[in-house]
Amino acid sequence: MSAPAAVDIAPSLAWTPRAVVLLASGAALLGLGLVFLAPGLLFVGLPLLLAPIAASLVAPSTDPSVDLTWAVEGIGRDVDVVGELRVPPPVDPADLEVAFSLPPGLRPRDRPAIERDPGRIRFRLHWEAVDPLVVPVPPPRVVWRDPAGLVERRVTGERPPLEVERYPPEVLRAGAVRLERTIALPGEVRSRSLGPSGEFFGLRDAAPAEPPRRLNWIASARAGRPIANDYRVDRTGDVVIVVDARPTSLGPRADASLLALSVAGACGIAESFLRERARVGVAIFGEFLDAVPLGSGRAHRLRLRSALLAARLATEFAPAERCAIAMRRYFPPGVTTLVISSLADPDSIELVAFLRRRGFPVTVLSPSPLPPRPPGAMAGPAELADRIARLARRVRIARAWQEARVVDWDDRWSLAPFVALLRRPDDRRRIA
Amino acid sequence: VTRSEPPSPGPRGPGPGIVALGLAFVALALVTEGSIVVGLGIAAAGIVGGTILLRRPGRSARATAPLPVVAAAAVLAGRAPLGAIPELLAGTAALAVLVWLSDDPRRPPAGVRRGVWGWLIPAVAVAIAWTSTGLLPSDAASLGVAAGALVAAVGALAYLSARPELLEPDRAPTL
Numbered sequence: 001m002s003a004p005a006a007v008d009i010a011p012s013l014a015w016t017p018r019a020v021v022l023l024a025s026g027a028a029l030l031g032l033g034l035v036f037l038a039p040g041l042l043f044v045g046l047p048l049l050l051a052p053i054a055a056s057l058v059a060p061s062t063d064p065s066v067d068l069t070w071a072v073e074g075i076g077r078d079v080d081v082v083g084e085l086r087v088p089p090p091v092d093p094a095d096l097e098v099a100f101s102l103p104p105g106l107r108p109r110d111r112p113a114i115e116r117d118p119g120r121i122r123f124r125l126h127w128e129a130v131d132p133l134v135v136p137v138p139p140p141r142v143v144w145r146d147p148a149g150l151v152e153r154r155v156t157g158e159r160p161p162l163e164v165e166r167y168p169p170e171v172l173r174a175g176a177v178r179l180e181r182t183i184a185l186p187g188e189v190r191s192r193s194l195g196p197s198g199e200f201f202g203l204r205d206a207a208p209a210e211p212p213r214r215l216n217w218i219a220s221a222r223a224g225r226p227i228a229n230d231y232r233v234d235r236t237g238d239v240v241i242v243v244d245a246r247p248t249s250l251g252p253r254a255d256a257s258l259l260a261l262s263v264a265g266a267c268g269i270a271e272s273f274l275r276e277r278a279r280v281g282v283a284i285f286g287e288f289l290d291a292v293p294l295g296s297g298r299a300h301r302l303r304l305r306s307a308l309l310a311a312r313l314a315t316e317f318a319p320a321e322r323c324a325i326a327m328r329r330y331f332p333p334g335v336t337t338l339v340i341s342s343l344a345d346p347d348s349i350e351l352v353a354f355l356r357r358r359g360f361p362v363t364v365l366s367p368s369p370l371p372p373r374p375p376g377a378m379a380g381p382a383e384l385a386d387r388i389a390r391l392a393r394r395v396r397i398a399r400a401w402q403e404a405r406v407v408d409w410d411d412r413w414s415l416a417p418f419v420a421l422l423r424r425p426d427d428r429r430r431i432a
Numbered sequence: 433v434t435r436s437e438p439p440s441p442g443p444r445g446p447g448p449g450i451v452a453l454g455l456a457f458v459a460l461a462l463v464t465e466g467s468i469v470v471g472l473g474i475a476a477a478g479i480v481g482g483t484i485l486l487r488r489p490g491r492s493a494r495a496t497a498p499l500p501v502v503a504a505a506a507v508l509a510g511r512a513p514l515g516a517i518p519e520l521l522a523g524t525a526a527l528a529v530l531v532w533l534s535d536d537p538r539r540p541p542a543g544v545r546r547g548v549w550g551w552l553i554p555a556v557a558v559a560i561a562w563t564s565t566g567l568l569p570s571d572a573a574s575l576g577v578a579a580g581a582l583v584a585a586v587g588a589l590a591y592l593s594a595r596p597e598l599l600e601p602d603r604a605p606t607l
Contacts, residue, residue: 017495018533023589025502032506039565040509043523046561047554048502049585051530054553094540116540147547148533149494 012063012154019052019150055150064091064144066157072137072164077413079106079164081125081137085157091144093121096155099141100125103164105133105260129166131257131412132264134309137162167268170415175272177422179237179336201230238279238294240331241266242323242355244341244348245286246314250369255313255342261367261412262340263308268415269338270304281331282307285351286314289326294335320347324354333359340365343396343406352403362404365418366397372411443487448544449535453479456528457504460521464511471508478504487537494538501529519565523558527551 015023029045032038070083087093093116100112100123110126123140139159145152203219206226219227243262248255270280274296281294282304292300292307331337337360341348355362370389378386393408400406407418457479461471481500485493505525512518534547544551561581 018498021496021498025498029506038510039519040512040522041506043519043558044505044509044526047523047526047530047558049589050554050557051550055550058549092546094546146550147543148530148550149536
């Protein structure tokens with residue numbers, strides 16, 4: 001027989017620090033009043049001692065249940081989190097205190113707007129993404145608190161997860177790149193999926209936001225309503241995205257920032273290729289290799305996203321050859337490989353070399369650790385140091401070019417050079 | 433990568449709480465022994481200090497906001513002469529502190545109305561204590577009665593402070 005499930009019987013009603021201050025003050029005044037025989041002090045202390053008790057008596061008898069519905073709005077760097085908390089009676093929304101946490105990678109753009117109506121609390125948070133990012137938004141902390149702030153009670157309810165995604169706009173076009181195939185006779189195996197490109201399959205009613213290029217104008221004119229083409233989609237090929245999550249000489253803070261940017265880039269690129277029905281795999285190389293094998297579809301998208309969001313900066317350094325050896329266990333050689341690495345250390349360049357020697361044609365997307373330099377922002381020694389740092393980075397990227405094609409991701413809100421490079425055929429690979 | 437708090441909505445303007453607090457403290461200062469100017473100065477210092485702390489966004493600062501106000505009330509009550517009216521004004525000043533706390537400028541308005549039981553129950557206790565001092569024959573007797581009641585209250589408070597769940601209703605025994 002299994003043991004009964006544990007039930008949470010922890011008390012949810014608690015004094016606040018302000019109540020403790022009042023109780024301590026009241027007790028102190030009581031003592032002083034008795035010592036100095038001053039009834040005035042007793043009369044001051046009595047209400048202070050009773051106030052927390054009175055506040056406890058008027059608190060809700062059980063934990064209030066408040067359900068949350070929320071969504072992310074805004075375009076580009078602007079992130080607006082809009083939501084509503086449904087507050088069932090008899091709880092007064094004015095007695096609920098709502099506190100929000102700012103996820104990493106976002107900064108406030110404006111003060112939050114919180115409106116309390118009978119039965120609900122509506123809020124709109126105005127944030128701004130510093131860099132491209134994929135980050136979960138922690139649900140707001142909601143507590144019931146009496147108006148004097150002496151007693152608080154836990155608030156339960158549904159808190160659906162929410163994520164903020166912001167990518168460079170060019171990432172939408174990355175999936176249209178022709179990829180290398182790694183399965184036998186891929187053209188003989190037709191996908192059953194319908195999509196935006198491939199062999200013509202049939203006609204259907206156009207969706208309201210249908211791109212004009214997909215509309216069949218002749219059929220639309222004949223039918224008198226918008227008609228769109230459907231295509232039987234060919235899988236274009238396979239792609240593996242390798243995220244370098246090893247520590248570098250830049251320090252943990254810069255490494256964490258670059259890893260968050262790398263994860264966002266990997267998420268955006270993976271989604272773009274999955275949308276085109278390509279098979280996508282992900283490998284995160286920290287101390288060891290965490291890999292999600294090649295696959296496609298909606299469930300695979302969730303697998304990739306979960307793996308990428310779980311990526312953490314490794315605490316121990318790992319040799320680059322370990323990654324190359326482990327990659328062969330999960331992925332076939334010849335698969336198009338995108339390595340996202342800051343190339344801050346020589347060992348990062350070695351990772352590219354080892355992967356290439358193991359048969360993976362590598363293209364490197366390198367998020368730059370150097371901040372964008374506005375014209376005329378620096379002067380004197382600071383400008384000289386900045387110029388030297390940029391020269392050193394150019395040298396590192398030039399060295400990496402000896403092993404693979406490299407894109408310096410210095411403008412973090414643009415992936416146009418990367419997409420353009422992917423579209424170009426890799427001449428070096430053909431010669432090899 | 434840092435995690436920080438987003439800016440919260442700013443504090444509201446002055447409400448009825450600070451008006452009640454000001455009136456109660458001025459009345460108490462007027463009956464204190466010694467210079468009225470000193471009494472009014474103590475009252476003003478307490479109110480200003482408490483209001484500054486209450487309007488700050490930090491949680492710890494807002495938790496300690498009652499301290500300057502209570503300290504000012506204690507000093508004024510200690511300077512007040514023995515008598516029914518000063519005792520009533522001392523109790524009223526303490527009640528005004530509770531009303532002022534209910535009118536938190538960083539929380540939705542109408543806190544005084546919503547938190548009426550939070551200051552009305554102590555007000556009833558003050559009324560009972562003050563009435564008993566008037567009905568009993570001597571000041572020493574009233575002090576003894578009040579002290580006995582307060583000792584019992586402090587004992588109960590200490591017990592309840594350690595176990596606040598006693599104020600919750602019983603949970604259903606079934607899962």
